[in-house]
Every structure is written in structure tokens, then in C-alpha cells.
Amino acid sequence: xxxxxxxxxxxxxxxxxxxxxxxxxxxxxxxxxxxxxxxxxxxxxxxxxxxxxxxxxxxxxxxxxxxxxxxxxxxxxxxxxxxxxxxxxxxxxxxxxxxxxxxxxxxxxxxxxxxxxxxxxxxxxxxxxxxxxxxx
Amino acid sequence: xxxxxxxxxxxxxxxxxxxxxxxxxxxxxxxxxxxxxxxxxxxxxxxxxxxxxxxxxxxxxxxxxxxxxxxxxxxxxxxxxxxxxxxxxxxxxxxxxxxxxx
Amino acid sequence: xxxxxxxxxxxxxxxxxxxxxxxxxxxxxxxxxxxxxxxxxxxxxxxxxxxxxxxxxxxxxxxxxxxxxxxxxxxxxxxxxxxxxxxxxxxxxxxxxxxxxxxxxxxxxxx
Numbered sequence: 001x002x003x004x005x006x007x008x009x010x011x012x013x014x015x016x017x018x019x020x021x022x023x024x025x026x027x028x029x030x031x032x033x034x035x036x037x038x039x040x041x042x043x044x045x046x047x048x049x050x051x052x053x054x055x056x057x058x059x060x061x062x063x064x065x066x067x068x069x070x071x072x073x074x075x076x077x078x079x080x081x082x083x084x085x086x087x088x089x090x091x092x093x094x095x096x097x098x099x100x101x102x103x104x105x106x107x108x109x110x111x112x113x114x115x116x117x118x119x120x121x122x123x124x125x126x127x128x129x130x131x132x133x134x135x136x
Numbered sequence: 137x138x139x140x141x142x143x144x145x146x147x148x149x150x151x152x153x154x155x156x157x158x159x160x161x162x163x164x165x166x167x168x169x170x171x172x173x174x175x176x177x178x179x180x181x182x183x184x185x186x187x188x189x190x191x192x193x194x195x196x197x198x199x200x201x202x203x204x205x206x207x208x209x210x211x212x213x214x215x216x217x218x219x220x221x222x223x224x225x226x227x228x229x230x231x232x233x234x235x236x237x238x
Numbered sequence: 239x240x241x242x243x244x245x246x247x248x249x250x251x252x253x254x255x256x257x258x259x260x261x262x263x264x265x266x267x268x269x270x271x272x273x274x275x276x277x278x279x280x281x282x283x284x285x286x287x288x289x290x291x292x293x294x295x296x297x298x299x300x301x302x303x304x305x306x307x308x309x310x311x312x313x314x315x316x317x318x319x320x321x322x323x324x325x326x327x328x329x330x331x332x333x334x335x336x337x338x339x340x341x342x343x344x345x346x347x348x349x
Contacts, residue, residue: 013155013238021238030346034302045155063298071297074305124159128139133235 006131007038012047014136016066017057022050023065025136030068033075040130041072044083044123048090051082051097051115066098073102078114085120138164140231143172144238147182156237157185160193165227167196167219176216177207190215198224242270256338263341271339275330283327283339285314290340300345303333 010029014021033039043051050066057064072080080100087093094117103109118126127133141160147153153168153175160166166189168176175182176197186195199218202208212218219227228234239258241248244267250258255274257263268287272279279287289310293301301309311319318324324332333345 011235013152027346030299030302034304044159045151065298067296067298071293071299071301071305074301074309120158124161127159127235128161128164130233133139133233135236135238 005036005038007040007129008032008132008134009040009042009127009130011042011044011127011133011135012050013045015046015049016055017060017062021136022047023063025134026065026068028134028136029072029077030075033077039077040079040081040126041077042081042083042123042126044086044120046086046090048082048086048092048097051080051100052092053096053098069098070100072100073114076102078102078112079116080114081116081118081123081126083120083123084117087117137231140164140227140234141166142234142236143168143175144170144236146171147175147180152237153182154185157189157193160189162192165194165196165231167198167224167227168216169198169201169224173197173201173205173207176202176213177211178213183213186213187215196223196227242267242274244270254338254344256344257341260341260343267341268339271341275335275339277328277335277339279339282318283336285318286310286324286327286332286336287340289313290336290342294340294342300337300340300342301333302345303331306333306336306345 010025012022012025016022029039029041051069055064055066072078082097094115097115100114101111102114104112138161141156141164143153143156143166145152149171153172156166175186176195195216196219197212197216199220202212202218239250240253241250244264249262249267252258255271269279272283277283290300290306293309307319307321307324310324328335337343337345
């Protein structure tokens with residue numbers, strides 16, 4: 001396996017259940033996590049809907065994979081960038097999103113928030129700072 | 137050399153082109169392909185947004201997709217360069233990364 | 239479609255032995271799957287199977303093997319949460335085999 005660690009960004013711009021993009025992205029992230037790269041996720045545009053709390057898919061016959069975002073910390077995926085303007089455009093605030101945390105192994109396993117709220121300009125910086133950008 | 141952004145959705149269908157324009161950084165390139173090429177025509181609701189960005193980023197469109205849709209050079213917005221498939225590859229290899237806006 | 243037989247009731251499984259309908263799972267079925275896998279279920283095996291079922295309930299995924307072992311180490315201690323011990327319990331892979339017995343899908347990230 002290569003020792004070069006690259007920065008990978010998974011860009012999420014679609015709402016969760018209308019298309020398969022969101023769930024596919026999550027599966028790729030979980031599988032890709034085995035490769036020990038520097039992984040971040042970006043949520044912008046309708047992608048921010050993926051992280052809202054209180055999703056209940058019982059009646060539509062689809063898996064509620066919103067719960068799986070909370071497992072990302074176990075896979076050492078700890079950077080979830082959420083765009084502030086995208087939330088605002090959709091009448092949402094950070095309080096409408098799930099609480100997603102990871103345990104920081106370098107800080108006595110303290111629980112820290114995985115979601116990082118960024119402005120559109122900051123999101124552009126995050127994107128420009130990557131080696132590989134994968135879009136869903 | 138910056139990012140090559142590709143956009144493959146019509147700007148009249150969703151916000152993909154506008155979102156791309158809002159996140160592209162100075163010196164980046166945007167290549168419109170497939171239905172994205174409709175964004176490269178003149179006199180549309182996204183013309184202003186495109187024009188206001190055209191000094192900071194370089195705008196390209198894939199000629200084959202224009203031709204397929206019957207869009208001739210006369211209807212192309214100012215400042216947009218048409219490339220062929222070789223040009224697409226050239227753009228991909230001369231930029232640091234490719235970001236697809238789906 | 240092949241099936242397990244649990245006291246006369248048949249429970250469908252795929253070609254690798256994972257049950258098709260997660261709601262079909264019972265403790266009796268787990269014993270049947272374990273027998274087919276030649277795993278003799280002890281309390282230690284059950285602890286792992288129950289852990290996996292709880293993990294699935296909470297996160298809607300079967301964890302990859304390294305995540306499983308790390309999480310078990312955290313909740314049950316390093317004597318249980320280590321590669322060697324987990325492979326002793328489930329020789330064909332703690333994630334794959336234990337997930338099968340727990341009635342979960344194949345772990346995400348396993349090919």
C-alpha cells in the first residue's frame with residue numbers, strides 16, 4: 001500500500017432519498033476509509049438535507065441511512081464541512097442537523113463535533129485544497 | 137494550476153452551474169459538457185452570472201455537445217471557448233484536480 | 239433460493255449464507271447458522287453477535303472488521319477486542335462470519 005497520504009474530498013450536493021447519490025457516496029466513503037487517506041466530506045446545496053435530524057423512512061421502504069453518518073467517527077472520518085449559506089437558503093440552522101461526534105484519540109478520546117460549519121468562501125478554499133475531489 | 141470544474145446539467149433545470157460559479161476560484165477553468173452546454177448560450181437567465189465570472193475563471197464548452205444540440209457559434213456567450221475531446225483531456229491534465237458538478 | 243431450517247420453518251439466505259430478510263432473525267436461527275458455519279456458540283460468541291446487532295440497530299451498518307475490533311476493544315476491553323482472539327472465535331473472519339450469524343448484511347467494505 002502506498003505511504004503517500006492524499007487529501008480526498010467527497011462532495012455531497014443531493015438530498016437523501018430522491019436519488020441514490022447520497023447513499024452511494026456514504027458507501028464509497030466507508031469503503032474508502034480502509035485506505036488511510038486524509039478524508040473530508042462536503043455538504044452543500046441540497047446535500048445539507050442528508051444530515052437533518054429526525055429522518056424516519058419506515059413508510060417509504062428505504063433504509064434510514066442518516067444514522068450511518070454517526071458511525072463515520074469509528075471509521076476515522078471526522079471532517080464534515082457544512083456550508084452555512086446552503087443551510088440558510090433552505091431555512092435551516094445547525095440545530096436542525098444531527099449531532100455527529102468523533103473520539104479524538106490524541107486527546108484522551110474526548111468527544112468532538114465532526115460537523116464544521118463553513119461559509120461559501122471557506123468551502124471554496126476547502127475544495128481548492130484537495131488532491132482528489134469526488135462528486136456525488 | 138487550479139481546478140478544472142465540469143458542469144453537465146442544464147442551468148434551467150437546477151442550480152448546479154450557479155453553485156459551481158460560486159465556488160470556483162480565480163484562475164480556475166469551467167468546462168460545460170452534456171446538457172451543461174445550454175449554460176453557454178447568450179441571453180439567458182444565467183448569462184449575467186456567467187459574464188460576471190468570466191474575467192476570473194476561463195470558460196470552456198465541449199464543441200461536440202454543442203453541435204449535438206444544434207447550438208451554433210452565433211448563439212454562444214462571449215468569452216466562452218469551444219474545445220474538442222483532445223482539448224478536454226488537455227484541460228484535465230493541466231489542472232491540479234478535476235471537480236465534477238453533477 | 240437456499241434456506242436455513244429452524245425447527246421446520248425455512249429462512250431464506252443468499253448464496254453466501256447471509257439471510258435475505260433481516261427481520262427473520264431469531265436466536266434459534268443464529269444457532270442454526272452457527273452450526274452451518276461450524277462455530278460452536280459460547281457466551282463469548284454471543285457477546286460479539288449481540289454487539290453487532292446493537293451496532294446495526296444504532297448505525298444501520300455492519301461495521302468493517304477493523305472498526306468492529308476497535309469498538310469491541312473499547313466496550314469489552316482489550317482481552318476480547320483484539321485480532322487474535324476475534325479470529326479464534328470466528329475463524330472465517332469476525333466481521334463476515336459473526337455478521338452472518340447475527341443476521342446482518344455483509345459488512346460494508348467487505349468484498
